[in-house]
Amino acid sequence: MKDLKVPERITEENLIELYKQMWTIRYFEEKVDQFFAKGKIHGTTHLAVGQEASAAGVCALLDKEDKITSTHRGHGHCIAKGATPDKMMAELFGRTTGYCKGKGGSMHIADVEMGNLGANGIVGGGIPLAVGSALTAQMKKLNYVTVCFFGDGATNEGSFHEAVNLAAVWNLPVIFVCENNQYGMSGSVKEMVKIEDIATRAKSYGIPGVVADGNDIIEMMNVTNEAIERAKNGEGPTLIEAKTYRWKGHSKSDAKKYRTRDEENEWREKDPIKRLKELLISESVITEEQAESLQKEALKEIEDAVAFAEEGPMPTKDDLLTDVFA
């Protein structure tokens, strides 16, 4: 991979793992999609198919001590930050073996021990929390960074403004990653934001704003690496805008009347997984056969996760009132 510019800490092994991880995310989402269609899972869910590169690319640069906050579309972030699909699937099945004992569901998966401070059902709700996590790092002189994922829609919330300004004036080690997937539910970013790039908003807080191709995992890793260096050098936050696209609808009941099939097909051509595969093959990191076998391993992992989820016990009435207070 001599022609490939990646952060120093990223090895060929890492790239191979990331390729597989992106398939794990995609298969997880597709399986969940199927289960919803069949009525096998209740509630609702928001899938990140097509957005795998930003989750995997950003988290590839994080250590266990580093933290993330995530969004309602958070399954990919969870997996990328080290969560295992079995306990995630069990959570979606509402089982006690799930990450949240079946009490959180799709929108609230958290794995505090692994540094995942949680998905969030409130658009923009996690942004101030990430700033708080970064404040702990600064006050306790802990050398971790906090990555805050959110969507384009969240940047129109007051919490975005308040939290980014606070992080900027306090010079906190936080990285704001806006996954601009072009739509906040049905609202096109073109209708809801007057400027071309959300990253431009960084200027008004006096912090760097970077636009990145969110479907290019290599670029995501490089911009994240720079942001981490800044944060760890005490230079404060960075706003990264990852331009991407969600292939599926907003949630399970979305007829997608607000966009065209042509537009969807254009973005499918920019499939982040396909791009990494082509790159790894052209750089002779893996062969076509190895790529296939990695993909199969990912599928197997999800099938095993489903089996684990189905075996898990259901919570009982005794569980209803536990965990309200510490």
Next chain:
Amino acid sequence: MREITYLEAVREAMSQEMRENEDVFILGEDIGVYGGAFGVTRGMIEEFGPERVRNTPISESGIAGAAIGSALTGMRPILELQFSDFITIAMDQMVNQAAKIRYMYGGKGKVPMVLRTPSGSGTGAAAQHSQSLEAWVAHIPGLKVVQPSTAHDVKGLLKAAIDDDNPVIFYEHKLLYKTKGEVPEEQYSIPLGKADVKREGTDVTIVATAIMVHHALEAAEELEKEGISAEVVDPRTLVPLDTETIINSVSKTSRLVVVHEAVKRGGYGAEIASMIAESEAFDYLDAPIKRLGGASSPIPYNPELEKMHVPQVSDIIQAVKETLNKA
């Protein structure tokens, strides 16, 4: 014992805790050299420095979230909101995040933080700076709610709140800041969920919160002159609520008047009255329960109108007499 003000007791509780525990810090608007909107943190930045007495931008949602996120990762923040009315702006963070995180995460993670904020009317600050909104937060599972009425209680309850591993909304009544009382110099803790019988009596129970505790005690003095013995119970914390003390008192006196400053409609007094109606104390009741609370209007500016909005000592006396058929 020495006497200090309620305000000084709040400051002392925080300062003593901050000397003991490096993880405790305060954040809020104008709490630095200005000393906070009511002067509660005055002098603290000089002792603890700007790292631990953090002056923030005017961003209630942002700073509430920063407090929660820091609590989730190992700090024990005290968040000061200048006026309790401003909780509206921090409501998503407190209600959808702080209150629910532990439950949503299946018992993993905790949010040990205190949101301190002055509430109540009587300062002429009108509709957006005078409300008592404790019923809103008491309604939310996952939040604890404290309303201290005396200098002694505020110090011990604040220590308990800081030591608690859950988000606590701590209401300080702004008219009580200057009231004085006997307060031990050393640290002490008053457990959350323990009511205090502020005055013993036999004919009627008055359950009162915050400044209404003082109105109720004044009413009880007056009533005594007429041969009526009123017991005054101060729940001190709404969540958790010490139902046992209230039930025991009502079972003894057979009459109940509930009084708070917050708007009566949907106020926490309804919860206390219902709790009694559902309890074994119901069988002992000799008269309908009386509730007193704020009028169903925004808090008016005019001082006379402002008083009319809120229950007065005379209203409590009248209500007690009605329960005794002596009105």
